[in-house]
Amino acid sequence: MPNFKCKTLKEIQLPFEKEGVEFLWMAKGENVDLLFTRIEQENFFLQIKKDVKNHTWLIKGEKHTKPSQIGYLQKALLVFKENFTQDVVCEAVALKHTRLIQKTPLIANDLKEILEQIQDKKQIYIEIGFGSGRHLLYQARQNPDVLIIGIEIYTPALEQVAKLALSEKLNNILLIETDARLLLSVLESNLVDKIFLHFPVPWDKKPHRRVVGINFANECARVLKESGQFELRTDSFLYFDFTLETFLNFSHLKALIKKNENLEISSKYEDRWKRQNKDIYDLIISGFGWSEALNKDQKFAIEELCFDSKELKSIEEKFKNEVFKGEDFFLHFEKMYLKDESLLIKIAFGAFYKSEHMYINLSCNGVNFVFDKPFKTKENLKAIEKLREILYSYTK
Ligand SMILES: C[S@@+](CC[C@H](N)C(=O)[O-])C[C@H]1O[C@@H](n2cnc3c(N)ncnc32)[C@H](O)[C@@H]1O
Structure with missing residues (x-):
């Protein structure tokens, strides 16, 4: 992360604007101050931290309000450094202009934007934890009219699969870096045709860490269309059994079970388990009913608070x-x-x-x-x- 250290801070008069960077207000903490910064439409905090022992200040971006592109942060740090500091002792702020414009195509991070983008798509498949992406890319090739959404928490997998999809000119793919459970909980009801969960981490010794759980099953049932289906493929019998039991909490569902079925495409993990002669289980759940729309009118409980x-x-x-x-x-x-x-x-x-x-x-x-x-x-x-x-x- 870009940052620099200096010995002297000059007086900061706010608001301040230079080269498209605006510093609007400051909040003071015990050893750390936060400077509200705006570049174009992006707002974030610069953090100004006092190192009492070494008599220096460390200036960097606040990690939970980072802008979408690192170049914005670098630019804000450079403007702050030039205008409000002296005696810089070390820095790691070099601004590469490409970083300001480069975003990996097909990867989306802004969930709010994504929800708007996908709400009128006719057919949507979701793959949770697509890893090397073989199955996701296969689905995209086979179903050019379907939007294939891949959800991953492992950044290198997202970048790798985005590159492969671009090299094949597949334009019906959207990759999202988030936890699948969060995405499902914010999707509109009755929107999705298929959800694939292939070879999830089994967590056989810590089942509470599994992606599948009763909340997950409820959200799958809610976001899937009446004709939709959820598909688990796994080498873990315990995971298979646990998922079946979880979905059996619903009163009207159909479960199709297959063992050692060969699919046209085999994922990296599947190849590994097959080499070890492990059994592979498929569980395909369908028969979801129509679900009520998400209640968007709920308000956060602090929105009407006011203190004297x-x-x-x-x-x-x-x-x-x-x-x-x-x-x-x-x-x-x-x-x-x-x-x-x-x-x-x-x-x-x-x-x-x-x-x-x-x-x-x-x-x-x-x-x-x-x-x-x-x-x-x-x-x-x-x-x-x-x-x-x-x-x-x-x-x-
Ligand atoms: C064992 S790998 C399987 C990858 C791929 N499906 C395959 O068959 O080769 C599990 C993948 O799920 C991802 N993952 C784990 N938990 C997740 C979650 N909550 N949301 C999205 N992806 C997740 C991991 O990063 C990992 O890439």
């Missing part, structure tokens, strides 16, 4: 770094910063498998998320309800 200056003072005094755990969500109060008359609080929250890190601004005019709002997953809604409850208790 006495309450804000009380929150400031009582704030401490602490974690709250619910059955399926958590909320972590991480840090607090002071900004003029308001408070800025950094929290981590959400489902245990997918935490969000966000900043919340509390002022006499209201309470709001500083950057984008989080997705309205049920875990996020519950965590923010808990946040409301605790903030309220801090005012007493």
Whole structure:
């Protein structure tokens, strides 16, 4: 990550604008200040950290508000360095102009944009954890009219498969870097034709870490069309059995089971298991009914909150770094910063498998998320309800 260290900070008058970089406001923490920075449409924080021992300042991007392209961060650091610092002791900020424009085609990260992009697609297949991508690319070749969405958490796999798809000129592929459970929970209902889960990590000794679980099954049932199907292919009998049992919680479903069926395409993992003469199980679940649309009208519980200056003072005094755990969500109060008359609080929250890190601004005019709002997953809604409850208790 680009950063630099300096011995002297000059006085910072805000707002400030130069070469398309805007510094708008600053929030002050114990040893770290945050500088709200804007370039084009992107907002993020620069972090100014005091190293008391070495009498230096470390300036870098705040890791949870990074802009989409590293070039923006480099540019903001260069402008900050030239205008507000002296005696730079070391730096790693070199700006490569290509980094400002380069994004790997076919890979999308902005879930909100993705949801808009795919809502009117006629046919959608999703492959969860596509790895080397053999099966995903095969599906794309076989079904040129279907949008094939690949979900992965391993960045090199996304980049590798994007390159292969581009070299074959396959344009019906969209690769998304996220946890499959998060994507499923925000997709519109009755949208998807097929969900493939091929050779997931078995976690035979720690089943709670599996992608499949009752919430996952509920979300599959919700996002799949009435004619849709979920397909598991695995070498782990325990995973197969666990998935069957999970889906058997539904009262009306059909399950088709196959053993050692040869498909036209074999993935890297499949090849490995076949060389070891392992059995391969297919479980194909269909018969999902029609599902209610996602409720988009729900609001985050803090959106109508408002504190007077006495309450804000009380929150400031009582704030401490602490974690709250619910059955399926958590909320972590991480840090607090002071900004003029308001408070800025950094929290981590959400489902245990997918935490969000966000900043919340509390002022006499209201309470709001500083950057984008989080997705309205049920875990996020519950965590923010808990946040409301605790903030309220801090005012007493
Ligand atoms: C054992 S590999 C199988 C890859 C591929 N399906 C195959 O058959 O060769 C499992 C893959 O799932 C990905 N993965 C694990 N958990 C995931 C999750 N929650 N969401 C999306 N991908 C995930 C891993 O990064 C890994 O690439």
